[in-house]
Amino acid sequence: MITKFSMAALAVTFSATSSLAATNITWWHGMGGRNGEVINEISQKFNQSQSECALTPVSKGTYEEALASGIAAFRSGEQPNILQVFDAGAATIINAKGATVAAEDLIKDAGYDFNRDDFIEGVRYFYADSDGKFVGMPFNSSAPIMYINDEALKKAGVEAPKTWEEFEAIAPKLKEAGYIPLVQSQLTWEFTENFFSRHNLQFASNNNGYDSVVDTTINVTDPNHVMMYEKLKDWHDNGYFGYYGAGWSDNQKPFEENKVALWIGSSGSFGGLQKTAQMPFSATFLPYWKSVNPEGVHTFIGGAALFAMSGKSEAENKCTASFFHFLTSPEIQKFYHQATGYVAITEAAYELAKEEGYYKEKPAAEVGIQQLQLPSGEWNKGYRLGFYPQIRTIMEREYNGIFAGETSVKDAMETIKKEGDELLARFAKTAG
Amino acid sequence: MAYVAPSPRFLPWLTRKPRPKVFAEGAKRVQFSSPVLPYLFLAPQLAVIFIFFYWPSVQAVSSSFYIEDPFGFGSTFVGMSNYTDVLTSAQYRGIALFTVVFTALVTLFSLSIGLLLGVKADAVIRGSSAYKTMLISVYAIAAPVAALIGMMFFDQHIGPFVEVASWFGWDMRVGLSYSDTAFAMIVVAVWKQVPYNFIFFLSGLQSVPVSVREAAAIDCKSGFRRFWTVTLPLLAPTAFFLLIINVTYSLFDTFGIIDVMVKDKAANNPITLVYKVYEDGFRGNDLGSSSAQSVILMIVVFVLTIFQFRFVERRIHYT
Numbered sequence: 001m002i003t004k005f006s007m008a009a010l011a012v013t014f015s016a017t018s019s020l021a022a023t024n025i026t027w028w029h030g031m032g033g034r035n036g037e038v039i040n041e042i043s044q045k046f047n048q049s050q051s052e053c054a055l056t057p058v059s060k061g062t063y064e065e066a067l068a069s070g071i072a073a074f075r076s077g078e079q080p081n082i083l084q085v086f087d088a089g090a091a092t093i094i095n096a097k098g099a100t101v102a103a104e105d106l107i108k109d110a111g112y113d114f115n116r117d118d119f120i121e122g123v124r125y126f127y128a129d130s131d132g133k134f135v136g137m138p139f140n141s142s143a144p145i146m147y148i149n150d151e152a153l154k155k156a157g158v159e160a161p162k163t164w165e166e167f168e169a170i171a172p173k174l175k176e177a178g179y180i181p182l183v184q185s186q187l188t189w190e191f192t193e194n195f196f197s198r199h200n201l202q203f204a205s206n207n208n209g210y211d212s213v214v215d216t217t218i219n220v221t222d223p224n225h226v227m228m229y230e231k232l233k234d235w236h237d238n239g240y241f242g243y244y245g246a247g248w249s250d251n252q253k254p255f256e257e258n259k260v261a262l263w264i265g266s267s268g269s270f271g272g273l274q275k276t277a278q279m280p281f282s283a284t285f286l287p288y289w290k291s292v293n294p295e296g297v298h299t300f301i302g303g304a305a306l307f308a309m310s311g312k313s314e315a316e317n318k319c320t321a322s323f324f325h326f327l328t329s330p331e332i333q334k335f336y337h338q339a340t341g342y343v344a345i346t347e348a349a350y351e352l353a354k355e356e357g358y359y360k361e362k363p364a365a366e367v368g369i370q371q372l373q374l375p376s377g378e379w380n381k382g383y384r385l386g387f388y389p390q391i392r393t394i395m396e397r398e399y400n401g402i403f404a405g406e407t408s409v410k411d412a413m414e415t416i417k418k419e420g421d422e423l424l425a426r427f428a429k430t431a432g
Numbered sequence: 433m434a435y436v437a438p439s440p441r442f443l444p445w446l447t448r449k450p451r452p453k454v455f456a457e458g459a460k461r462v463q464f465s466s467p468v469l470p471y472l473f474l475a476p477q478l479a480v481i482f483i484f485f486y487w488p489s490v491q492a493v494s495s496s497f498y499i500e501d502p503f504g505f506g507s508t509f510v511g512m513s514n515y516t517d518v519l520t521s522a523q524y525r526g527i528a529l530f531t532v533v534f535t536a537l538v539t540l541f542s543l544s545i546g547l548l549l550g551v552k553a554d555a556v557i558r559g560s561s562a563y564k565t566m567l568i569s570v571y572a573i574a575a576p577v578a579a580l581i582g583m584m585f586f587d588q589h590i591g592p593f594v595e596v597a598s599w600f601g602w603d604m605r606v607g608l609s610y611s612d613t614a615f616a617m618i619v620v621a622v623w624k625q626v627p628y629n630f631i632f633f634l635s636g637l638q639s640v641p642v643s644v645r646e647a648a649a650i651d652c653k654s655g656f657r658r659f660w661t662v663t664l665p666l667l668a669p670t671a672f673f674l675l676i677i678n679v680t681y682s683l684f685d686t687f688g689i690i691d692v693m694v695k696d697k698a699a700n701n702p703i704t705l706v707y708k709v710y711e712d713g714f715r716g717n718d719l720g721s722s723s724a725q726s727v728i729l730m731i732v733v734f735v736l737t738i739f740q741f742r743f744v745e746r747r748i749h750y751t
Contacts, residue, residue, distance in 0.1 A: 064715045244605075244607065396697055
């Protein structure tokens, strides 16, 4: 016991001395479970790959908690070097000019090459400013895709739908075969934000909020978007669409239990699904309405990005830059992609995984990347909306109301627009 | 936020009645050699109160008059507009109304069930400690755990309560239907609080003198009437203490239960005012509005406490 203890003490002393010589940097993130472990593994790999910098990752709970802790720390001058911020919080941190150092500048100043075109199409713009300069470093990226219960489709004798029109045609057959035809997991992300991106429709004024915070308004009352929810409500009433509230896993569970034919989830879900699904499954792109957009373009990236916080010494910033550079290396990207199910964000990493035959083995892992590589349109680069986490809360409230029969689709969308626009105006005041 | 004083005689400064003199004859009066010394002894406690209560309160009041960028780069003075925005919002008023209903129902049910169980357990002679332990043990469960267990009972897919409800034709959809979620929240919040009330009522009942009970038994045959006219008035100090504790519990300490039951996504489900403060401040990073809401809550609690001590406690006689 005592020897074990002294060994441990010795190990601690050694690791402490080895990092004493190096520059220490910290990374606050909002990932738990397996994804949190992978972050520790990546940090270890980085620390082993060089000796100048020592990176310490710290989990701060959920995405929201990580952002809130980062903000509180920044206000008291104790901010970490790197903060992970999720998609909906992007406007909060990017609009706080002076809180961060743009990732692209940081990497270039440290003397590394940086080429925007190395990143896959759908990843390039979301965390960039309106000129395309990377402010945040895309890290864990995902796309909403459709998972398919192979057994159910076989039983019903139908093919997986590519469009919602095709879904409408096969839904009765799936229901007859004893399955709930369709379930989703997050309406705000899958059927609102990415409804706009997939159909190349404008989500908000001021170039989706990129150009200015002043007088930005949200387009949820777009007739096509209203139509989508009227259809969902209609499908729900006919037993073609199951809805179990705003929680993600409440909706995923029936799919895992082989009660559902089609489930809209995240490209990052597939790792977990391999363990929990009771039947063979595959995946394909998020369907779109042919009548709204005959082709369908790529979706927004979900997930989160890493931001270099300002107010740090040059030596520390150099370390942050070298970590960002390290993260984009194909080997690390491939490792992260395979360990978590998040998409590879660089072309090179994607090619590497392809060469290795990874997608022959696990075709579902490729769907998210392929979807993000679909053609780009004018409106699917991203959105930049202040107080967006609160706007999502309003949407969740109203959408639940629709399916609980408490409100109509039209009223719900008008309420979201009214309250959402008020929040956006309020945000413009804080940023002004 | 919850009071933890073990006896009903806490917060004496708010009561009107003059207290009996502490320094009765024969009691020892502590003498300090220096007038500074007692303040030195008080200093640590005062420092804690100042740092963790007064200072944040003052900060909340001051930031409630500003709209602020979350990172603290700029703040604009907006006067009372954070307050007017909040108070004119239909959504906020809906949440306030739910909070009132929720607090009233949780307090009512947890007090009355706790009292009922206390009276019944007091009457049991054989195996009484086993019953008491079983009833009390629930209190040892942490709020989030209680909520998780409750959530399992009310789960849309596997919940046994949902199954039972369906026998009566009630299609319970907790997490989707406002009223069903409210029902589940109240059940779990009451379930969590009943053992606490039970302990206090039981010890209150056991301190009713046997002689009084026996005298009452001779005078009156009806057990219910005896309880109503003799036992209950003697329990009043305990009940009053529990009333305050239960109101603060429903207002503040149910946060953990609500957070777990709405699973981080309140959507259209009912939430209380405290949860709204958290949602806007910590998730939405809207410090101005969140501060204004917490100041409103402070005022509500202040008024409520004064009301309780002024009007309810007057009718209570401490033995």
